[in-house]
Amino acid sequence: MIDLTADAEALAPRLLGCLLRQDEVVLRLTEVEAYSGRDDLAAHAAIGPRPRTRALFAGPGILYCYLSHGIHICGNIVCGLPGRGSAVLLRAGEVVAGLEIARERRPGVPDVALARGPGNLGRVMGWTLADSGARLGQDGPVLASGEPPSGIASGPRVGVSVAHQRPWRFWIPGDPTVSAYRRSPRVVTDDRAW
DNA sequence: AACAAGATTAACT
């Protein structure tokens, strides 16, 4: 099994290739991002516990969902020690079961793009804000080990303007379900080294 | 009470 008490930075690459099942839909994770906790300025945990971020501090093995831009539900797997606020954002995956339902939830979208991008992934899994706080393997999705990925790539997080020098986004290189990288419009530091 | 920004996406030009 997977040790969810590890910090997000250590856990994130290990989640690649893992299987996440929500009801009939099973995803093979191909892209994730680590959010380290209160000391991570880009993390929702940085401001400390709030009603909205309650699930983030509830301890490892919790699903934390948030609403992005009023439209998209994005999901994280909370990890690390309770109260740390560490979590891994699920950015993309390959639908390996429940294709019919996934297609119904995203009509007209090619299979390979069904769960490409965090908002799309949440849509395919059928998540809403009410799923925030669900416990993995109980009232939430089930996480299981899968075939280890052929390789792991890393780089700066998508849409994040701080801590940009740290490679906290991990993906399976060459996988067609991985989302395109879009730099935050606010990044000031020179990141050409990446 | 009003406002701006956001771990985004898809549809434009």
Next chain:
DNA sequence: GTTAATCTTGTTT
């Protein structure tokens, strides 16, 4: 490359 869609939260008046 630009922009609309939509809503919650934190910040400012």
